[in-house]
Amino acid sequence: MNPADAPLFRRRLLEWYQRRQRPLPWRKTHDPYRIWVSEVMLQQTQVKTVQPYYVRFIKRFPTLRRLAGADLQDVLKQWEGLGYYARARNLHRACTIVLKQHGGRVPDTWGPFRVLPGVGDYIAAAVLSIAFNRPHAVVDGNVKRLLARLLTLTAPVNRAASHRLFQEQAARLLDRRRSGDFNQAMMELGALVCTPSSPQCPLCPLVRFCAAHRSGATARFPRRVASRPVPEIEAAVGVVFKNGRVLITQRPAQGLLGGLWEFPGGKLREGEGPAAACVREIKEEVNLEVVVESALAQVRHAYSHFRIRLHVFRCRYAAGRVRRSGPAAHRWVRLADLDRFAFPKANRKFIPLLSRRPKAEV
DNA sequence: TAATCGTGGAG
């Protein structure tokens, strides 16, 4: 696009955004903390999914101080089901830093804000532009797709090496006087009109500027490199009953599902049966002897980079005292109290079955 | 750089 076209491009985009923007809960506020929360939740997560989480989260933690003062377990419980739990851990930690080092005021410039945990280039540009109208251009999946089509950029959108190019083009087009609206307009247009499949070009306010549309090549943008196949893992977990309570363990604070609670278990070994794996893993993780009573469920679940088939067993405590090797903590809890803890989705899938009567023998 | 990190919607 010719640089001389940029002013008209911006005007068209902003006019469209003013007419068509969705009334989202985080658009009712100028509070940088609330905008920050929304941007963290929106990472790799659709607007539709985020909305109820955002409303509940802000009701529970209405200010940065309230979040900074909360227990991480309460934060994770609010985050339960949203995924990518490092976002919640980092946001919580970042707020404690802002409280200590900045008196509870969200930094309004790049340097001090960008260094906070969980704040990358996107979040920094989004929060600073939307809350403080600072002239930083955001580059998310929407913006990359839109730019790839608009300018027929052949750089694959899912390669790190492409990022600089998209960032430069976004910065070049940015309306520096209305950067918050401009950024949101770009993303909104990508979400509503310049969609991944079957984009609504006749409704697009920028169609006259679009190189892909001009050459009839919209469907060939954005370019993307093939993703590698996802491995499938098989695992077994046991719900161990003892005196009317069940044993739950807490995952280590870092890494996959860090800080969440789960039922003990682990991967099957080569040639090992699910029930045997269940007994062995429980012995290894918490040093208990258990007896498998019945098969409770088989759960299939897709994580970000692998899939799992989970064999779930109802077990009875037989002998031993808990000595942990792996889990960060453990509890014996009543079924009615399981809802107080944050569990991964794969566990939530079978928890409702626990209050039913045991089924057939294995 | 590329792998890791969840879950759900949509085709």
Next chain:
DNA sequence: TCTCCAAGATT
């Protein structure tokens, strides 16, 4: 059922 991919950050 499978794949893509969504307001990305970290290591």
